[in-house]
Amino acid sequence: MKLPEKDELKELLVKNWMTHDAMWFYHSLQECGIEKTNRINKAAIRDMAAIEIKRIQKAVGAGNFDTWDEFKRFFEITMGIATGKFMNYRYSLPARNIMHGEWESCFAYEGIKALGVIDRYECGIMLRIDTWLDTLGIKYEVEPKVTGCMMHTDGKCFRDYRFFFEKKSQRRR
Amino acid sequence: MKANDVILTPEQREKLLRDSWISHDGQWALKTIQEFGFDAASRLNQAAARSQGKIEIKRLMAATKWGEIKDAEDFKRLLAIACDLYMPEEHKYEIEQFQDNSVLGRVLECYVYKNVSKAGATTYFRCAAKSRFTSWLEGCALKREVIAERDMDNCKGTCEITFKIRW
Numbered sequence: 001m002k003l004p005e006k007d008e009l010k011e012l013l014v015k016n017w018m019t020h021d022a023m024w025f026y027h028s029l030q031e032c033g034i035e036k037t038n039r040i041n042k043a044a045i046r047d048m049a050a051i052e053i054k055r056i057q058k059a060v061g062a063g064n065f066d067t068w069d070e071f072k073r074f075f076e077i078t079m080g081i082a083t084g085k086f087m088n089y090r091y092s093l094p095a096r097n098i099m100h101g102e103w104e105s106c107f108a109y110e111g112i113k114a115l116g117v118i119d120r121y122e123c124g125i126m127l128r129i130d131t132w133l134d135t136l137g138i139k140y141e142v143e144p145k146v147t148g149c150m151m152h153t154d155g156k157c158f159r160d161y162r163f164f165f166e167k168k169s170q171r172r173r
Numbered sequence: 174m175k176a177n178d179v180i181l182t183p184e185q186r187e188k189l190l191r192d193s194w195i196s197h198d199g200q201w202a203l204k205t206i207q208e209f210g211f212d213a214a215s216r217l218n219q220a221a222a223r224s225q226g227k228i229e230i231k232r233l234m235a236a237t238k239w240g241e242i243k244d245a246e247d248f249k250r251l252l253a254i255a256c257d258l259y260m261p262e263e264h265k266y267e268i269e270q271f272q273d274n275s276v277l278g279r280v281l282e283c284y285v286y287k288n289v290s291k292a293g294a295t296t297y298f299r300c301a302a303k304s305r306f307t308s309w310l311e312g313c314a315l316k317r318e319v320i321a322e323r324d325m326d327n328c329k330g331t332c333e334i335t336f337k338i339r340w
Contacts, residue, residue, distance in 0.1 A: 004236040006183035009258065012236055013187060016229045016259070017194035023221040024201040031217060032209065040208055044200035052193040059189055060179045077179055081186050082193070 014084035022111050029115060038122045045124045049131035056081060057136070065138060068096050068165035075099075078132065097165055101129075102158035109151040118152045126159060139164045191261050199288055202298070211297035222301035226308025230255060234313070242313050244340060245274040252276060252336075255309065263287065278306075278334040286330035295325045306334060315339075 004012065024044075028037040056078050065071040072093050083089070091101035112121040123146065133140050141162045144150070150157040181189075201221070205214040233239075233255055242248050249270045256266065256278070265282040280302075289298050303321040310317040320335040 001237050001239050003254075008236055009183070009187060010190065012232055012258070013190040013194065016225070016232065017190065017197065019228050020194065020221060020225045021197060021201070023224040024198070024217065026224070027217045027220040028201075028205065031213060036208060040201065040204045043204045044197060047203075048193065048197040048200045051196050052189075055189055055192060059181060059185060062179075073179075077181075081181070081189055 011084050011086070014082075015086060018084070018107065025112075026115060029117065034117045034120045038120070041124050042122060042127055045127050046131050049128045050135040052082065052128075053078070053132040053135050065136065065165075068163065071138065071163070071165060096167070097163040099161040099163070100158065101161075102156070103151065106149075106151050106157055109149055109157075112149070113152070118149055121149050121152070122147050123149055187258075188262065191259070195261060195284070195288075203292070206294070206298075211294070215297075215299035215301075219299065219301045219304040222305040223308045226305040227312030229259065230309040230312035233258065242315060245270050245276055245338065248313070248315070248336070248338065249276050251313070252278065252309075260284065274338065274340055276336040276338070278336070280330075280332045280334070283328065283330045283332065286325060286328060289325055290330070298325050300325045300328070300332075302332070302334060306336070310336065310338070 025037060025041055028040055057074070060074065060077055062070075062074050065074060075093075079091070086107060087103075088105045088107075089101060089103050091099060093099050106125065108121075108123070108125050109118065112118045126142075126146070130142070143160050143162075146153075198218075198221075202214050202218050205217055230251075234251070237251075237254065239251060242251060249268055253268050256264075256268070260266070261284050263282065264280070264284040267279045267281065269277045269279065271277065285300065285302070286295065289295050300321070300323075303319050306321075307317070307319045310319065316339040318337045320337065321332060323332040
């Protein structure tokens with residue numbers, strides 16, 4: 001027996017959390033169909049994600065985000081905490097107020113496809129991120145606006161976020 | 174917050190994940206209650222716990238390279254590690270092994286009861302611990318029985334869960 005390394009423990013927790021979520025989805029689907037399951041799933045994500053991001057904000061001692069640099073740093077920390085390697089995403093913050101995220105594969109897409117309802121599934125992954133931003137009171141625009149599963153309809157998934165942080169004003173002497 | 178001044182310990186990071194996982198589970202239950210009532214939510218909660226349990230224990234065994242569970246002592250050690258990893262800090266419990274090779278988990282303060290109690294729902298919501306632990310034993314490939322005599326409406330946040338395993 002060997003005790004898992006710290007990063008393995010984190011991966012284990014994230015994987016089991018997502019599996020538990022998937023099991024709720026699966027059993028709810030059996031009980032009440034995809035429309036109601038979508039509604040319950042999204043409502044649960046919204047309320048969970050709002051709590052989640054406030055907890056992370058508190059844990060790292062962050063206040064409101066007045067600048068792009070502060071937000072960028074916080075977002076990087078949050079993604080480091082809340083996501084697992086198996087999620088297979090990449091994101092970049094290539095310029096002030098710009099964020100691009102993309103998925104080579106998506107665990108939610110694979111799971112829901114296996115359940116046979118991917119054509120009617122409404123994405124909960126991006127809802128979690130959008131709820132973080134909404135809860136933090138951050139103004140943003142996102143393209144494309146997708147309710148369903150982009151991996152299913154387009155064979156790839158990405159989002160472009162534009163934020164509205166103003167350039168920090170320079171102090172005059 | 175300054176750019177480079179945030180360092181979370183692995184323990185803080187794990188606590189955040191565990192707490193969000195529990196919140197997400199709770200939100201699924203709550204939204205299901207709002208949509209379909211307590212009976213359906215209890216049923217789905219137990220089914221999800223049962224489906225999830227064997228996967229989470231198998232993953233832990235794989236990560237620890239545990240191998241076959243040889244005896245009650247071995248199972249008790251695995252149970253202690255699993256509970257330490259998967260249960261939140263506020264869940265207080267003891268684990269004992271008896272001469273008849275059964276293992277007892279004695280819950281002194283239950284985090285699920287605490288949360289359900291806050292929602293004023295202990296009369297209506299059923300505990301899923303037995304489903305989860307039965308599934309853990311299935312995941313461990315042990316011939317077994319899990320005995321849990323109390324439920325949410327009569328436990329007051331404490332209970333005894335006995336794992337009777339045929340070795």
